[in-house]
Amino acid sequence: MSIPTSNAILPPTKKGYFSRFRVLLLASFPVGLLLCFLFSGVVTYVMPRLFESTAVIQVKPSANDTNMASFFPTEFEVIRSKVTLKMAVQKLDLTERWGLPVDEVVNLLHASVYVTNIRGTDLISITTRKPSREDARDIVKAVYQAYQERRANLENESAVSKLNDMEKALMDQSTLVEEKRKKLDELKSMPVLRPQTTDVEKVAAKVYLDSLTNAKNDDERLLIATQIIKEDNIVKTANTAYLKVGQELEALANQGVKADDPRYQKQQLIVSEQYAKMIELVKTYQDSLAQKVSGEVSENGLEPSANQAAVQSAKQELEEVNQAMDKLKERIAAVKINLTQAKHSVILHEEPQISQYPVSPKVNQNLIIGAISGVTLFPLLVCVLTLIYHLTFPAKK
Numbered sequence: 001m002s003i004p005t006s007n008a009i010l011p012p013t014k015k016g017y018f019s020r021f022r023v024l025l026l027a028s029f030p031v032g033l034l035l036c037f038l039f040s041g042v043v044t045y046v047m048p049r050l051f052e053s054t055a056v057i058q059v060k061p062s063a064n065d066t067n068m069a070s071f072f073p074t075e076f077e078v079i080r081s082k083v084t085l086k087m088a089v090q091k092l093d094l095t096e097r098w099g100l101p102v103d104e105v106v107n108l109l110h111a112s113v114y115v116t117n118i119r120g121t122d123l124i125s126i127t128t129r130k131p132s133r134e135d136a137r138d139i140v141k142a143v144y145q146a147y148q149e150r151r152a153n154l155e156n157e158s159a160v161s162k163l164n165d166m167e168k169a170l171m172d173q174s175t176l177v178e179e180k181r182k183k184l185d186e187l188k189s190m191p192v193l194r195p196q197t198t199d200v201e202k203v204a205a206k207v208y209l210d211s212l213t214n215a216k217n218d219d220e221r222l223l224i225a226t227q228i229i230k231e232d233n234i235v236k237t238a239n240t241a242y243l244k245v246g247q248e249l250e251a252l253a254n255q256g257v258k259a260d261d262p263r264y265q266k267q268q269l270i271v272s273e274q275y276a277k278m279i280e281l282v283k284t285y286q287d288s289l290a291q292k293v294s295g296e297v298s299e300n301g302l303e304p305s306a307n308q309a310a311v312q313s314a315k316q317e318l319e320e321v322n323q324a325m326d327k328l329k330e331r332i333a334a335v336k337i338n339l340t341q342a343k344h345s346v347i348l349h350e351e352p353q354i355s356q357y358p359v360s361p362k363v364n365q366n367l368i369i370g371a372i373s374g375v376t377l378f379p380l381l382v383c384v385l386t387l388i389y390h391l392t393f394p395a396k397k
Helices: 021-044 068-079 082-092 093-096 102-112 133-189 199-213 217-229 234-254 263-292 308-344 363-392
Strands: 051-059 114-116 125-129 191-195 302-304 347-351
Touching: 021 082, 051 133, 068 125, 068 133, 068 234, 082 093, 082 102, 082 125, 082 133, 102 114, 102 133, 102 217, 102 363, 133 263, 133 347, 199 217, 199 263, 199 302, 217 234, 234 263, 263 308
Parallel strands: none
Antiparallel strands: 051 125, 051 347, 114 125, 191 302
């Protein structure tokens, strides 16, 4: 038995969401690429062209710049400060050049001037971008020059103030030195009334003198003058200071300070100088003993420079104030050198140039971004619109 054929039409199968829009979806890729590419080109064309110019400088810290951690950040702010930028505006006469008020021009520069530290160096770059290539070059140059002048002025003001104080202190120190010198001259020339040396004093002086004369070396003479001789003398008076510096040297050694340490070497030098003074005092004391033994006095019964201890003390005071004055002179000389070098504390390493090509807009970058956006975003937009249309107008069965 044959099965009769049927002419009935089968119901249509259910289609997918995008089956009716397959061609549109495929066409969205080239269309989106073209549209976004053209849009990027138009935007790039209408964007203002900006030309960049850069100056590279080196700033030498002054003696007052002690905190190096904040040195560069501080100088960045000084370069971009309104005081510095206003000096640059005046150099270029930008108020007339741009036809704007001073404050507005300064604000424009503050927004467009960038200062950075070149990584791995102590160099600073000053950069700006402007529609005019000449303006960009001139502004960077003017900002650098204004900063150089301002830093030199600040250093000069500080140095001049310090120099005035130090010169006043030098005058006071010179007066003190002159007073000490006059005191020493008076002590040297001051005769001291002294009675004729008695026989007992002569005998004692002879014994002391012989013991010092027969000593084997300076160390033994120094020991005799300070320990064995019973009478007070100038060597005994100065021995306390000599022992003190020796004890300080010994204390450093006990603390583990090595012989090559600068502190140890400095104290050792002080001990050596004090020792040399002690040896000179021993010789002076020997001369005074010889005078006693011989009974020599001046015609009027007066012995000049008898107070040797006072003379030695005055010499030491004069030497100390002279050393202080010499150190003050060295400091003044250093400040004067810094004063003459202040204008060279900012060094230009790279002169700002006129840019031949604009840095903005970046044509290639904008076109590439437009092409990528067209290939990705436009098809995605078509898919979203397709989904919305399908949900709003579902396909009929």
